[in-house]
Amino acid sequence: MKINYPNPSINHTSQKKTINRSHGMLFESALNSSNEFYRNKNLAFIYKKPTPIQIVKVDYPIRSKARITEAYYKTPSTTDYNGIYKGKYIDYEAKETEHLTFSFKFISEHQIIHLLKINEHGGIAFIIIYFRKVNRVFIIDILKFYDLYIHQQENNKKSISIPLLEEKGKEVSLGYTPVIDYLQAVDDLYFTK
């Protein structure tokens, strides 16, 4: 089933980020609308953190609001999403790829360390990956991901394949409401047994 993307006109910011960011923005929009669905159902309160911006110049025109005239995107210090679900702290990084493997170069070491810390402190921490070509989404717990990260690199491999994610992670079913029903997969990985 194809991802039923939410109305893009809702998210003006993403729209204006043009070409080199637009693809990732579609997955992000779908995740954001899923989180909105979960909030409306009172199931989970999970938000995307705003993109950090380095502000250099601001104008304060009289009688109108402050206008930023020079700024740059900054590298986020943590992950994209966090919040609360079933009384637990939840934290994840969302990644999208057009390849059939997930390359380690798309995740930074400080994000991995952050997620390992969250796990150590009793939170739920994972990576959610969207493979655009085959329209499939997986989540993988940070400990399992880290094992693969170490193991694959010891074997001179710089990525994780879909079959490995099928084995070590959990596939997320895609639908309409919500578009990306990843909390079902979270239930399977963290709230059963």
Add this chain to the structure above:
Amino acid sequence: MKINYPNPSINHTSQKKTINRSHGMLFESALNSSNEFYRNKNLAFIYKKPTPIQIVKVDYPIRSKARITEAYYKTPSTTDYNGIYKGKYIDYEAKETEHLTFSFKFISEHQIIHLLKINEHGGIAFIIIYFRKVNRVFIIDILKFYDLYIHQQENNKKSISIPLLEEKGKEVSLGYTPVIDYLQAVDDLYFTK
């Protein structure tokens, strides 16, 4: 004891936000450095969310990074800070005032609702308030705050006094490392008995 503000040169973004935001930024810097201290001690992983920015125009100069040339501050949809402490989700809003009472106009209704939701789902949710004139900091649990919010307004009062916060909240001790040791107050309010 006066708040020992961290070196402001660390936080370039705050510095550039000039006059009408600079006061709040000092309390924010002190909180940020306290959270950094807690992270370095492996005690808690709590971060300030970036200020949300509505981006309108971006230049992509050849061979250099994207430059935002028109953008505006947006109203945050949730609160300033969240993270994990002792296995629990923690979420709070930080406020500063130069008056001797805390006026309700400084907190938005959607922030109160957000914090009530976090409480309902088993998280720790509070407001931390800095009274600059007397250099005192208090935290107050969102349920207690909400009671006062309703009760005071029924009595045509639009603020909370320091004596009320002494009674209903918990004072935070100020020091050097960390500057604002609010997790001690969190322990007293949420982790004893």
